[in-house]
Amino acid sequence: MPENVLRELRGLIRSHTNRHIDEWKAAGKPVVGFFCQYIPPELVLAAGALPLRLRGAGSEDSSTGDAYMSSHVCTYVRHVMSLVLEDEYRFLDGFIGSNTCDHVRRTYDLFQKKTTVPFQWFVSVPRTARKSLFSYYYNELQKLKVALEDHFQLEISPDRLREAIARMRNVRDRLRRIDALRLPDRPKLNGTEAAVVHLAAHALPPEIFVDLADRLLESLEAREPLEIPRARLMLIGAELDEPDFVAAIESQGARVVADNLCFGSRSVLPAIVEDGDNLLKTLAETYFFRLSCARMIGNFPDRWEELKRAAHHARADGVVFQRLLFCDPWGADLHNLQLRNRKENAFPVLALSREYGVVPTGQVKTRVQAFVEKIEITRAKGAAGVSP
Amino acid sequence: MNSNAFANIPEWKEVFDTLPTIRKFFAGDPHMLGLNSLLENLSIYFDRFMDHVERRDPFVWYNLGFSSELVYAMGDACPLPVELLGAVHSLVGNHRMSLDFIDTAQASGVPADCCSADKLAAGAMHKGVYPAPALAVGVNTPCDAQVMNAQILAELSGAPFFSIDVPYHDDEEAIDHVAAQLKELVEFMEEVLGRSMDLDRLREVCEHSNRMTETLWEWLDWRKLVPLTQSSKVVALTLVLQILFTGTAEGVEIAQSLLREARERSERNERFFEERVRAVWYQDAVWTDMQIYDWFERELGLTVPVDVFGYYAQEGLIDTRNETTMFKGLANKLVRCQPMSRQFRGNIDMYIRDFMNMMEGWNADCCIFAGHVTCKHAWGGIGLFKEALRKADIPLLIFEFDMFDPRTTPWEDIYFHVERFVEEIVAPRKSRGM
Ligand code: SF4
């Protein structure tokens, strides 16, 4: 029964940690936390550590984070930092900071000054994915590699890296298959369930995730396809590690059939070829050039084309852009997207601002409902030959 | 569009109508040399701006983290920071026009919780008040707001776009990384503008830039004297210098006027207020009402000898020996010297260390953290900043406002916060000899 596996996965992502992380630690193996997708988990894995993208799940209020970061910083970061400052992430053996955005950048200051996490490192990721800037990123990853080797007293040999790449590829293979099951008219799983699976991939040791994902994929084969939704939606934006938000959207008869989210499909990078002679470089190239994030200046036109392609592929009736309040990088994308869309009229867009850790209110549901109705009316007019 | 048509765009007309009046008003005070020079050169900039429009010279749009040297080095190209018109209206023009830019930006999809500097820029671009650019440059410093600004600039300019990444670190590798990009930018400009950069022209620009920097260093030294004899507000206005005039003879002239004014007033021990308390104003200036600083001086005896915009770190000048040293020098400036880029971009240590330097070097009694509501890097570090000041036993006032939008916190409220802080905390403490 897929429900059983999904229940298990849901339980594992309910909090910022889970029993598999405990077991990993109990086996004497380290855990290294980080925020940003530009920190390749393969490199951490190759250092014998569990790469863990930090989440604020389980944080009931952000007051400890607020005390250091004020209330003008994105709530995702404030909730994570509340957990960190309350020592709820005490199991971390390392933290890799980055200049993803100003909010994440400042967390490194707090890690440095307020925690005793033994390994701490900062990776400065260029803000543009231009060829000439690649060497700076690559160099930063080389330095990270050496720092990990020094700290964990091992050599990240080509074999270790190759193995880590293969392990992460297994994870992404499963996610790709899960995503494919979302696409049919009557899919095998909904967007909320897919979000749970994606999140679990960030919260579990790769093999544990692969095992659970395989069980899920197998059990889904026997599942009755879901009903045709009132509207097929694509969900995009930055951090979203709260399946309840997706559930609120889907509660209005819509279905999230595809996404481009930080904890979602955006992290499902193309397979990394692991037989080159410089694996770290190949890895770095994939992350630098294939990941398209709003923090990267100047690549919005590519992101826009990619979004149109993905929305078309998913046969999405509309796009929901969710953005955490105070987020500048995605604020710029929201502006640019609305601008392009006004010119090209590519799809209906619904922009939703949200705060982390807040159960979606009636307002979100009402707005989604209105959006779905608008899509239905347009569709009905189209069917009746009336220009929408 | 020719310059006449341009000058009749309401947002420009207002500037051309207002600036002479403001100049006349301040010209009445022969001691305000710095401010008068800034206003005069601003007028010259706008006159030249119109000449460029008339001659159809290429315009180069950029966001506020970039400085103008390389554009000036391209001969007749005209630098245009996209926040310009909104900021000018906020300072000397018509406030309502700045607010109109802000509202236009929000109506076009810029979220309300983003920096109003971005909104001034986006609003102006949406309204089409700038001459079309030949190319645009975006830089990620000093903050996310500038990343946002660069993204919107890239989208709205419709012109070939080049971005510069200033990394988190400030080591030699970071300088080389930026220097290589500046070189790349010149190649890009050469290709788009169809002309080569003249090395002698670049050298001249760098020399101007150096002279301006040296002059500002000397000027800042005069502002260390107690009591302060020069107006508080001019320190923040040096931001206009760095964004618009770096690398020009006008920039040198403004800096020299500031220096002369500070020196002469100090030598004459001239005062127009009784100094009781000196503050380092950290973070943003009240751009919507610079007269508030005069009011602080007269009513509270509060002076601001230095702030983050006026603080030019002594991290070396541009070595003008050859092309390589010049690019490296310009990169060094962007990474280690340029106000904001130096303090806001990296770790919190530099931010706190520079504050402590200002506190000590300029004999301040307290800190006023003017918290622009949407300045996330600053708020993100506020807890550590507070702790550092508590440890050093420095009185600290924190208040929230929007540097370009008085609708967030009216000036009466700002004045009220500052007044209470000065009267109830800093002045009594000082009189107790603490
Ligand atoms: S949601 Fe935006 S502000 Fe928050 S961590 Fe992500 S990029 Fe930064």
Ligand code: SF4
């Ligand atoms: S005020 Fe803050 S957020 Fe705005 S441009 Fe300046 S540093 Fe950036």
